[in-house]
Amino acid sequence: MLKAIQILGSSSSSSSGCFFLHHRLKKPRSSFSLISRKPIEASIPESSKLHNLAFRFRKGCSFRAFQMPNTNSESTPDGDSLSSSSLTSTAAVQTTGFTKKVSFCQWCGGPTKHEIPDGEEKPRAICTKCGKIFYENPKMVVGCLIEHENKILLCKRNIQPSYGLWTLPAGYLEIGESAAEGATRETWEEANADVEVQSPFAQLDIPLIGQTYVIFLAKLKRPDFSPGPESSECQLFAAEDIPFDSLAFSSMLVTLKLYLEDIKVGRPKFHYGIINKRPGTSPSDIRAYTLDHHMKC
Numbered sequence: 001m002l003k004a005i006q007i008l009g010s011s012s013s014s015s016s017g018c019f020f021l022h023h024r025l026k027k028p029r030s031s032f033s034l035i036s037r038k039p040i041e042a043s044i045p046e047s048s049k050l051h052n053l054a055f056r057f058r059k060g061c062s063f064r065a066f067q068m069p070n071t072n073s074e075s076t077p078d079g080d081s082l083s084s085s086s087l088t089s090t091a092a093v094q095t096t097g098f099t100k101k102v103s104f105c106q107w108c109g110g111p112t113k114h115e116i117p118d119g120e121e122k123p124r125a126i127c128t129k130c131g132k133i134f135y136e137n138p139k140m141v142v143g144c145l146i147e148h149e150n151k152i153l154l155c156k157r158n159i160q161p162s163y164g165l166w167t168l169p170a171g172y173l174e175i176g177e178s179a180a181e182g183a184t185r186e187t188w189e190e191a192n193a194d195v196e197v198q199s200p201f202a203q204l205d206i207p208l209i210g211q212t213y214v215i216f217l218a219k220l221k222r223p224d225f226s227p228g229p230e231s232s233e234c235q236l237f238a239a240e241d242i243p244f245d246s247l248a249f250s251s252m253l254v255t256l257k258l259y260l261e262d263i264k265v266g267r268p269k270f271h272y273g274i275i276n277k278r279p280g281t282s283p284s285d286i287r288a289y290t291l292d293h294h295m296k297c
């Protein structure tokens with residue numbers, strides 16, 4: 001669950017084509033990458049259940065979602081990342097725009113200093129007691145765009161943020177599962193729908209809040225679905241009936257628009273794009289975005 005900073009919008013400034021991202025690959029660092037920030041959903045009352053259900057992914061194959069406290073992984077799409085979160089009882093985390101300011105070590109509770117470690121370029125929180133460095137990395141949100149009899153399955157959120165608004169079933173990928181498995185699991189959790197992933201449909205990066213969405217096209221294995229605990233309704237919508245005025249997140253708006261554009265002229269393609277919030281717009285306006293570097297194939 002999410003809320004917060006939604007980046008949203010409506011304009012799509014790009015077109016298919018190629019672009020090259022200039023970036024450097026860095027060697028994996030120690031195993032201390034930061035742990036999850038609890039998405040904005042952090043402020044939401046959540047059940048204390050652990051994700052310990054087994055889900056079938058493919059016939060003859062099953063996997064078990066990792067058992068992790070909800071603090072780390074609830075379904076939460078592009079909400080905010082500027083929310084506070086607590087990594088441990090001793091870790092005080094404050095957000096500072098793109099990154100959080102970590103005041104205390106999550107491992108030993110010692111105070112941190114913020115400096116650029118040797119050989120690096122960005123300031124990091126470094127524990128003054130144990131010396132560990134706190135790295136914060138983007139999170140992946142996975143979900144399914146389920147096509148059934150020329151309709152799309154949407155879920156109405158029964159949790160904050162974006163309570164009462166519609167979304168594709170999606171949520172944070174868990175440790176121990178693939179993106180497709182995570183999308184399948186989230187669909188089961190939010191819509192009690194057993195689906196088979198067909199193909200990847202979109203990867204949408206949202207750098208502002210440190211999230212990447214990976215959405216798969218999927219089919220219902222059985223024509224059964226019903227609201228899970230995080231949903232108040234699940235419903236199939238024909239293209240003309242999709243509630244665009246009541247969508248929860250910009251990522252969902254972009255995904256659905258791209259899909260409808262594709263099927264209008266043929267088959268769905270694969271899309272990559274960067275959702276950037278338009279400067280000066282409200283964080284809660286899901287249409288205040290631009291879709292940059294859009295590529296499709």
Ligand SMILES: [Zn+2]
Pocket residue numbers: 105106107108109110127128129130131132
């Ligand atoms: Zn420490």
